[in-house]
Amino acid sequence: MDTTNALSIDLEEWYHSELVEGRKSPFSQVEEATRPILDLLDRYQTKASFFIVGEVAEKNPRLIQLIFERGHEIGCHTFSHKLVWNLDQNLFREEMEHFHSVIEKILGKIEIKGFRAPCFSIDNRNRWALKVLLDFGYRYDASIFPLKINPLYGISGAPTRPYRISFEDVRKEDPQSPLMEFPLCPLKIGGLKIPISGGFYLRALPTFFLDWGLKRINRSQPFLVYFHPWESYEKTPRFKLPLYNRVISYYGISSALKKFEFLLSHFRFGRVDQVLALK
Numbered sequence: 001m002d003t004t005n006a007l008s009i010d011l012e013e014w015y016h017s018e019l020v021e022g023r024k025s026p027f028s029q030v031e032e033a034t035r036p037i038l039d040l041l042d043r044y045q046t047k048a049s050f051f052i053v054g055e056v057a058e059k060n061p062r063l064i065q066l067i068f069e070r071g072h073e074i075g076c077h078t079f080s081h082k083l084v085w086n087l088d089q090n091l092f093r094e095e096m097e098h099f100h101s102v103i104e105k106i107l108g109k110i111e112i113k114g115f116r117a118p119c120f121s122i123d124n125r126n127r128w129a130l131k132v133l134l135d136f137g138y139r140y141d142a143s144i145f146p147l148k149i150n151p152l153y154g155i156s157g158a159p160t161r162p163y164r165i166s167f168e169d170v171r172k173e174d175p176q177s178p179l180m181e182f183p184l185c186p187l188k189i190g191g192l193k194i195p196i197s198g199g200f201y202l203r204a205l206p207t208f209f210l211d212w213g214l215k216r217i218n219r220s221q222p223f224l225v226y227f228h229p230w231e232s233y234e235k236t237p238r239f240k241l242p243l244y245n246r247v248i249s250y251y252g253i254s255s256a257l258k259k260f261e262f263l264l265s266h267f268r269f270g271r272v273d274q275v276l277a278l279k
């Protein structure tokens with residue numbers, strides 16, 4: 001239990017998930033879905049990083065204040081959860097400006113160090129996004145999913161531990177780069193790489209396997225956990241989605257909070273900026 005791992009929560013509504021896209025709704029559940037997570041974090045005296053969707057912050061300023069007051073890291077998950085692949089540089093800048101103005105209204109001027117793209121939507125096609133992050137004062141990105149198993153995202157060949165990310169090729173390390181990257185860290189067994197520490201993978205895998213696999217990763221490095229409040233909330237609306245989307249979206253929701261507590265009680269966690277030792 002010596003390694004401190006990074007814990008991140010993408011603060012968004014249930015309807016921000018790409019797989020239920022098109023069902024945008026004014027029906028907000030984010031606060032009630034997030035409170036049990038905040039209480040568990042307090043109970044285990046653990047701080048986490050919250051990558052926040054700006055439009056969620058705009059509608060739930062009290063929740064953002066609560067997260068900040070409890071000592072968690074405030075990070076950015078864009079303003080409106082548009083995939084960065086679908087934006088150009090100017091539109092991405094507008095998203096970021098909008099996000100920062102909303103957070104400033106709620107919390108005043110605070111330093112925001114970390115960014116996660118919706119659906120891990122940064123790769124070499126839109127690596128200009130890294131320069132935009134730098135212009136906004138970011139110190140790290142956490143948007144690289146270093147294997148290609150999902151039809152939507154993933155970059156095979158990218159590093160699987162924190163690295164200084166090259167602005168020329170996101171799969172390359174550049175010791176001179178001002179921006180750190182904390183990629184998702186898969187479990188490696190033989191030649192296989194299996195994502196285990198977030199989202200659907202975390203919900204679907206049995207607890208004993210997670211325990212074994214995460215300890216195995218911890219033999220050589222910290223790992224990064226990511227998940228969303230709607231993934232652990234019993235009342236998340238369920239739609240008749242195509243089978244694949246339905247399984248990925250809803251499998252394991254009812255036991256996710258228990259699994260989260262298991263992780264908190266068996267591993268040490270901290271904010272991403274602290275695990276990366278960013279001052």
Ligand SMILES: [Zn+2]
Pocket residue numbers: 010012016077081117118119
């Ligand atoms: Zn998201």
